[in-house]
Amino acid sequence: MDQITVSMTKYIKDHPRLKYIFFGGKGGVGKTVMAGTAALWAAKQGKRVLLASTNPVHSLSNLLEQDVFGKVATVCGEEKCYALEIDTKDTIERSKQEIREKINWFLKFADLTTKADDFIETATMNPAFEESAMFENMTDLMFKDEYDFYVFDTAPTANARRLLGMSKVYSLWVGKMLKSRDEAKTLRETLSFTKKKEADPLMDYLLSFKDRMAKVQSLLTDDNLTAFFFATLPEALPIAVITRFINWFYEFGIPVGGVVVNGIIQKDQVADDAPEFVRNRVEMQDGHMEEIWKIFGEKVRAVIPLFETEVKGAHMLNRMIDYLFVP
């Protein structure tokens, strides 16, 4: 078999409650372009759409030819299409503040005069820190629920998997924390003379955190609401990468929406007397397409031609819609 059985358009039609879609894949395969196209399309269907980049190296502003870093703005002259590159600065600042308080408390307790600032700077420069902040911002957007449809442009590497897998881990971890905190509290109340119930901000924080995680996990694993699409080129490495990705996503129970193949050289544009370089590329492409159909089969949702120019700006994205969303 070598044709699309369920197109992007049909997949979305078959999932009328679909609300969160993600694009992932190796670097340089056109994830951002696909995300931009999908957002524009959904807005044209009458949905209020948010296109958000959770990639630490953002490229939405570049694609849209408009600065959307850290601020939501309508894009591509489409009234209902909003875009945002998530700026984790504030979230990281907030976490730093929390850590600062904890460390200061500790230093005071240990009767040390060292300044906490250096500790905090170093502790928060961990990449995991930015990832968690990105995840937190993403869940905030989802919970605020101000849009009908969300399109997320994710980081190119395994981070996307970790980003989503994290919700599962967090709930497990928080569960443990809560339990031991609860035990400590009960013990203290038993030992206290007054038997007075004290306020426990840490416990409150853990409880609300646990709720958040459980909620986002239920959203991300619901295949009526969420779909993850993988972009690839007809080349060996991007295919190998998404083959691994897809298996990981199944492990985490995150719904895989399908595969989009980008950058196909149109054969009718290749003349018989075309140079060997071009003919060889087409031959290689044929081999990889065969592989793609074999591995992903009916999960292929669209096959998109290689455009003459870089896909950038409203005009090109609008052109792209006809290919990503074949009626």
Added chain:
Amino acid sequence: MIDISLAKIFDQYPDRHYIMFGGKGGLGKTTFSAATAYYLAKQGKRVLVFSVDPQASLSDIFKRDIFGKGPTEIMPNLYAQEIDADHRVKEYQQEIRQKILDMYRMDKIPEEIESYIQAAAAEPAMEESAIFDEVVDIVVKGGYDYYIYDLVPLGHALYYLSMASVYDEWIDKITNLRQQMREYDQVAAVIRHEKEIDEDAILNELLYIKERINKSSGILTDKEKTAFFFVVTAEEMVINDTVKAAELFAKFDVPMSGYIVNRVLSQELKGQHIPEYLKNRLTMQEHYLQVINDTFKNQILAYVPEMERDVTGLQMIENLAKRMF
């Protein structure tokens, strides 16, 4: 257009044993790492190319499954390694379990503790430290003439590089604190008329870690020993991102050795009967090659042509290496 070639750089600076390629995703970092390893191995150097990317492609490029298998001989003098962070984390977990079993003389780990061990191991920071640890192991162990780091895409590579200095700073603070406390301990011991106190095992452990990390981070910023190359292609977005990244890397004192331009289409195609997309790409390329030339001036070390097929397998790697050097 090229003042100095990539091959000359290696001839001129024979002490630069640590080679790194940086750049946006999908530009050919892994391919260049593999080709450089091939070139050096053919020169009779013992080379290890290893990937610090949890999303590595070295296996795909060499067409050999080397993931988590340690240094694997690809051909004489050429070894490749893909770090399996998950495996390393599992080893940590096993160590912890064993300690608990030994200390408390238990037959099996209680369910409570088991789920805690599992949750802790899945912390995102765990993967980073596992990879970092493995890299330190590789570098400290020695045994190769050249080490080629296949790095993660820009943003994270930067974090990765900065991590060495972060760890170093942390350990410094902690050792200072421990040392201060030790002085207090000694005073207390004198007051209690005790002659000696136990050696501070934790402090020693920390110093050991510090020494390892210093060795590794020292390499990352050592101009004598390290060469850092940026991969760029003739596209607007890529050039912009590379300029930004290069500035950031400079802040971390990463010794920049130069730029390699990848995926350059042959000008000969121009006169031939080619599809429309290719014509446009050639025109675009002409413009952006000029931009690259103006932007990176005399730091361009090589122009590597767009290959007509995937660079996988030794034959293609050899072809590419010939064009690079």
